[in-house]
Amino acid sequence: MEASTNELPGNAGQANWSNWHWQMKNSVTTLEQLARWIHVTHAERDAIESVRGKYLWRITPYYASLMDPEDADCPVRLQSVPSAAEMLIYPGAGIDPVSDASYRKTNRVIHKYPDRVVFLVTSMCPVYCRHCTRKYHTTDVAGTYFGESEGVSMEPDFDYLASHAEIRDVLLTGGDPLSYNDRKLEEIVSRLRMIPHIEIIRIGSRCPVVLPMRITEELCRMLDKYQPIWFQTHFNHPKEITKEASAACDRLLRHGIPVQNQSVLLKGVNDSVEIMRALVTGLLRIRVRPYYLYHCDNVTGVSHFMTTLEKGLEVIDGLFGHTTGFAVPDYIITTDLGKIPAGRSYVRRLDDGCEIRNYLGQTEIIQNL
Ligand SMILES: *Cc1c(COP(=O)(O)O)cnc(C)c1O
Ligand code: SF4
Numbered sequence: 385m386e387a388s389t390n391e392l393p394g395n396a397g398q399a400n401w402s403n404w405h406w407q408m409k410n411s412v413t414t415l416e417q418l419a420r421w422i423h424v425t426h427a428e429r430d431a432i433e434s435v436r437g438k439y440l441w442r443i444t445p446y447y448a449s450l451m452d453p454e455d456a457d458c459p460v461r462l463q464s465v466p467s468a469a470e471m472l473i474y475p476g477a478g479i480d481p482v483s484d485a486s487y488r489k490t491n492r493v494i495h496k497y498p499d500r501v502v503f504l505v506t507s508m509c510p511v512y513c514r515h516c517t518r519k520y521h522t523t524d525v526a527g528t529y530f531g532e533s534e535g536v537s538m539e540p541d542f543d544y545l546a547s548h549a550e551i552r553d554v555l556l557t558g559g560d561p562l563s564y565n566d567r568k569l570e571e572i573v574s575r576l577r578m579i580p581h582i583e584i585i586r587i588g589s590r591c592p593v594v595l596p597m598r599i600t601e602e603l604c605r606m607l608d609k610y611q612p613i614w615f616q617t618h619f620n621h622p623k624e625i626t627k628e629a630s631a632a633c634d635r636l637l638r639h640g641i642p643v644q645n646q647s648v649l650l651k652g653v654n655d656s657v658e659i660m661r662a663l664v665t666g667l668l669r670i671r672v673r674p675y676y677l678y679h680c681d682n683v684t685g686v687s688h689f690m691t692t693l694e695k696g697l698e699v700i701d702g703l704f705g706h707t708t709g710f711a712v713p714d715y716i717i718t719t720d721l722g723k724i725p726a727g728r729s730y731v732r733r734l735d736d737g738c739e740i741r742n743y744l745g746q747t748e749i750i751q752n753l
Pocket of ligand 2: 511516517522560
């Protein structure tokens with residue numbers, strides 16, 4: 385469904401529609417507002433009721449406009465409208481299955497890998513993805529990322545980065561760091577740039593997908609002053625590759641900011657070769673490089689999106705060799721030991737040489753390898 389402005393609350397008009405502040409202010413947070421975009425099913429109605437007081441939900445008008453009004457299995461709906469399954473606790477589920485908390489060095493810095501860190505900017509997001517791996521921190525009303533409050537001084541965090549010369553890569557994330565306005569973001573980015581050993585700054589944001597009007601010329605120009613900057617975003621379904629999303633990525637790219645994509649393999653959303661092939665080839669058309677495909681972790685409130693490892697391997701096998709090499713993301717299981725590449729091996733060691741297998745399943749023995 386095309387975004388038709390006459391359906392918007394108060395007839396937004398194009399100027400409002402393309403203003404990210406308007407999108408944030410007019411976010412869908414009630415059943416009544418949601419019903420302006422879709423025919424809400426009984427199950428969705430009940431789910432909205434049952435997550436009340438437990439999990440936040442919020443959808444930008446832009447992202448709501450991508451929903452299929454009649455199909456409750458629409459991938460955009462599944463990712464953004466609450467589901468009753470979020471309240472089920474699956475065996476083994478946890479709020480932090482990858483133990484990020486134990487690597488937290490300051491209020492905002494998670495230092496798990498030798499040369500790079502996660503810097504938590506905010507717990508806010510324009511759309512609260514139902515499958516968020518940090519669901520407790522972003523969406524659970526009881527949860528927060530921050531040991532101390534979000535508003536507390538960042539000086540101890542900057543001090544930590546400045547005093548650890550091994551850190552050459554800082555990933556701004558959260559939550560969605562682009563929830564902050566340009567001025568607050570520039571305060572952070574410019575401070576990071578004052579630390580000589582920080583070589584690259586990365587911004588992890590879903591805005592190109594859920595709030596593409598956030599990627600303004602002004603934002604891109606500001607970031608361009610602090611190069612090298614890399615951007616990573618989170619498209620999960622070809623339906624999300626719209627004209628607006630494409631234009632947002634194009635603005636970043638034209639300012640010299642490479643854009644990479646991290647998807648999560650989600651049951652019912654993108655767990656098929658056909659959908660993933662359309663996604664990754666669609667991303668190449670907008671010059672966004674598929675980076676990671678994450679296996680969905682057993683996160684409390686997210687478990688119903690989990691697929692099997694075999695499904696993930698089937699998806700990767702259906703991409704590799706069948707399409708452009710750099711369209712194929714690395715398939716990753718995230719664990720307390722870190723990210724684990726889960727792709728299959730195409731080479732098998734034999735006593736004398738190796739057996740190799742190509743993407744069509746044809747095998748051959750190579751001696752002396
Ligand atoms: C994923 C992650 C990173 C970045 O890892 P890359 O593989 O370099 O993208 C850094 N720190 C933490 C804690 C992470 O989870
Ligand atoms: S935008 Fe990212 S951090 Fe925010 S809810 Fe979605 S997946 Fe989680």
